[in-house]
Amino acid sequence: MAPTTNKKLLNWVAEIEKMCTPEKVVWCDGSTEEYDRLMAEMVASGAAIKLNEKKRPNSFAFNSAPSDVARVENRTYIASVKQEDAGPTNNWIDPVELKKIMTKLYTGCMKGRTMYVIPFSMGPIGSPIAKNAIEITDSPYVVVNMHIMTRVSTEVLRLIEKEDYFIPCLHSVGSPLEPGQEDSRWPCAPIEEKYIAHFPEENLIWSYGSGYGGNALLGKKCLALRIASAMAGREGWMAEHMLILRLINPEGKKFHIAAAFPSACGKTNLAMLKSTVPGWNVETIGDDIAWMKPGKDGRLYAINPEAGFFGVAPGTSADSNPMALASCSKDAIFTNVVVTADKDVWWEDMGVECEGGTDWLNRPWKPGMKDEKGNKIKGAHPNSRFTARAEHCPIICPDWEDPKGVPIDIFVFGGKRANTIPLVHEAFDFEQGVYMGATASSEPTAAALDVDAKLRFDPFAMTPFIGYHAGDYIQHWFDMGEKLGDKAPRCFYVNWFRKTADGKWLWPGFGENSRVLKWMCDRVEGKVEARETPIGLMPIDGDLTLKDLDISAEDWAELMKVDTDLFKATLEDAKEYLAKLGDKLPAKLTQQLNALEARLAKH
Numbered sequence: 116m117a118p119t120t121n122k123k124l125l126n127w128v129a130e131i132e133k134m135c136t137p138e139k140v141v142w143c144d145g146s147t148e149e150y151d152r153l154m155a156e157m158v159a160s161g162a163a164i165k166l167n168e169k170k171r172p173n174s175f176a177f178n179s180a181p182s183d184v185a186r187v188e189n190r191t192y193i194a195s196v197k198q199e200d201a202g203p204t205n206n207w208i209d210p211v212e213l214k215k216i217m218t219k220l221y222t223g224c225m226k227g228r229t230m231y232v233i234p235f236s237m238g239p240i241g242s243p244i245a246k247n248a249i250e251i252t253d254s255p256y257v258v259v260n261m262h263i264m265t266r267v268s269t270e271v272l273r274l275i276e277k278e279d280y281f282i283p284c285l286h287s288v289g290s291p292l293e294p295g296q297e298d299s300r301w302p303c304a305p306i307e308e309k310y311i312a313h314f315p316e317e318n319l320i321w322s323y324g325s326g327y328g329g330n331a332l333l334g335k336k337c338l339a340l341r342i343a344s345a346m347a348g349r350e351g352w353m354a355e356h357m358l359i360l361r362l363i364n365p366e367g368k369k370f371h372i373a374a375a376f377p378s379a380c381g382k383t384n385l386a387m388l389k390s391t392v393p394g395w396n397v398e399t400i401g402d403d404i405a406w407m408k409p410g411k412d413g414r415l416y417a418i419n420p421e422a423g424f425f426g427v428a429p430g431t432s433a434d435s436n437p438m439a440l441a442s443c444s445k446d447a448i449f450t451n452v453v454v455t456a457d458k459d460v461w462w463e464d465m466g467v468e469c470e471g472g473t474d475w476l477n478r479p480w481k482p483g484m485k486d487e488k489g490n491k492i493k494g495a496h497p498n499s500r501f502t503a504r505a506e507h508c509p510i511i512c513p514d515w516e517d518p519k520g521v522p523i524d525i526f527v528f529g530g531k532r533a534n535t536i537p538l539v540h541e542a543f544d545f546e547q548g549v550y551m552g553a554t555a556s557s558e559p560t561a562a563a564l565d566v567d568a569k570l571r572f573d574p575f576a577m578t579p580f581i582g583y584h585a586g587d588y589i590q591h592w593f594d595m596g597e598k599l600g601d602k603a604p605r606c607f608y609v610n611w612f613r614k615t616a617d618g619k620w621l622w623p624g625f626g627e628n629s630r631v632l633k634w635m636c637d638r639v640e641g642k643v644e645a646r647e648t649p650i651g652l653m654p655i656d657g658d659l660t661l662k663d664l665d666i667s668a669e670d671w672a673e674l675m676k677v678d679t680d681l682f683k684a685t686l687e688d689a690k691e692y693l694a695k696l697g698d699k700l701p702a703k704l705t706q707q708l709n710a711l712e713a714r715l716a717k718h
């Protein structure tokens with residue numbers, strides 16, 4: 116019996132069941148019993164590995180198919196009614212056409228499988244800013260991950276009944292089973308059959324063929340960013356690819372910072388920063404997504420719509436991110452890491468020795484193993500991930516679930532740049548801040564397949580997640596600035612990734628980034644002045660403390676250097692990139708561009 120009386124929901128579930136023809140339908144309730152039952156089933160089928168209960172209590176490891184390891188941007192679509200509404204940064208297919216293609220794929224696609232109906236909320240259940248949704252999926256792996264990443268509960272059904280509204284999210288791994296056919300460990304469809312589709316006018320999500328991360332956990336990138344950004348643009352709020360943290364200074368003053376870095380560029384790390392500045396402490400609110408609305412006092416309030424972290428595993432160590440390690444010390448799911456001989460997990464740069472075990476491709480593996488060409492074989496995939504409960508983060512902010520959200524004082528933009536961009540600079544004003552965010556650029560990472568190996572412009576780290584025209588999206592940022600006026604957050608741009616000519620990091624990064632955040636807070640409080648440069652405001656020597664850091668005067672000079680020639684070159688690239696926005700290029704952006712060009716010309 117379906118646990119709801121809502122006609123809209125019952126009709127939709129019946130319609131999908133008819134199209135996908137699963138063996139059975141299971142309504143999920145988000146309970147521990149449900150989680151344990153599904154995990155036990157997946158361990159029995161061989162899809163999951165139960166980890167050592169003593170070392171990693173209640174935790175499981177999965178290995179995906181080698182072709183299904185990250186987001187697939189080339190297979191991701193914004194199917195708005197008019198192509199111009201999707202803009203130049205999105206793939207587009209006419210929604211009628213796309214539904215035809217996908218209906219064909221969906222027909223009979225759940226044969227031999229269970230269809231799970233997951234009621235979930237993005238944001239604290241029942242809060243005015245939260246969204247109620249249903250994900251239908253034929254992947255039990257998706258169900259258990261949704262348990263951690265979102266709030267799965269029958270309470271959501273009560274809200275759907277009351278409001279007669281939900282966001283429908285349909286997902287299938289696209290791998291029907293014939294009678295007697297043995298299932299694979301990680302069912303999925305070939306790349307050319309994968310579609311991650313969004314119908315923004317209907318607030319509808321259809322995903323087919325992938326079981327991995329943002330392709331399949333539809334609350335995350337599909338709902339909380341692509342659909343939500345389109346809603347936010349229409350309704351006057353913001354849905355951003357941003358971490359949220361609270362920084363408390365020695366006097367107990369709280370600052371709230373939201374930072375946008377592209378995928379695998381340090382959001383999880385910064386969100387859980389262990390401050391190295393005495394007396395300054397960080398509390399984590401979110402590590403990937405921020406929903407922000409102006410409050411009654413005119414300030415911008417942010418919530419984290421998620422309930423867990425889907426974090427990059429490689430590089431996570433007791434040195435780089437002890438809080439992330441603690442968050443996944445129990446009740447966690449690991450995907451595409453090494454399972455050691457004693458059934459714990461390991462990944463590259465975890466900071467501990469590994470004797471060997473099974474790699475992400477399920478092969479026997481030892482550190483130092485090389486392929487035929489003599490290249491080291493990595494045990495964990497570069498985009499391997501842990502799924503961890505936010506509540507297990509030792510420094511989770513006591514207010515992280517406050518439906519009011521936290522008032523944002525500071526926006527930070529950034530990316531991975533080996534040169535050109537200094538460690539930190541501040542915008543003269545909000546409009547220049549929008550320019551900085553809109554022209555942010557980064558070198559590629561492993562978080563998405565099929566991204567060019569060259570520098571990419573990535574406005575607000577949102578390129579793969581803007582659910583509408585990027586020009587309208589940037590204009591929305593200017594509009595929000597106007598609405599917020601002098602209460603708008605102060606804007607900064609950082610680059611932790613600048614390198615020496617011989618390829619070494621110039622900045623130690625990680626916990627030491629707290630020094631940069633402290634300077635930002637001191638700026639907001641008016642405690643320190645800044646020096647004017649053509650690109651923005653920069654620290655006066657001594658204000659950004661380098662005490663006890665082993666960093667030479669030359670390296671510091673290089674880190675803070677504004678190389679006007681390199682900047683001019685980046686500006687030319689930015690112009691070329693922005694030209695793609697056509698007549699949707701905001702006039703204010705052009706003004707900023709011209710003003711920067713004029714300032715650079717004087718140097």
Ligand code: GTP
Binds near residue numbers: 426623
């Ligand atoms: P998504 O979850 O994909 O959106 O990414 P994210 O921005 O949360 O990425 P994450 O924090 O997991 O960053 C992963 C990569 O950034 C790893 O390779 C880290 O080692 C590296 N990283 C993070 N912070 C720093 C830093 O301060 N300095 C340096 N050099 N590397 C960093």
Ligand code: SPV
Binds near residue numbers: 185328330
């Ligand atoms: C990202 O790629 O930005 C992620 C991982 O946060 S995923 O959820 O797979 O999109």
Ligand code: MN
Binds near residue numbers: 356378403
């Ligand atoms: Mn992300």
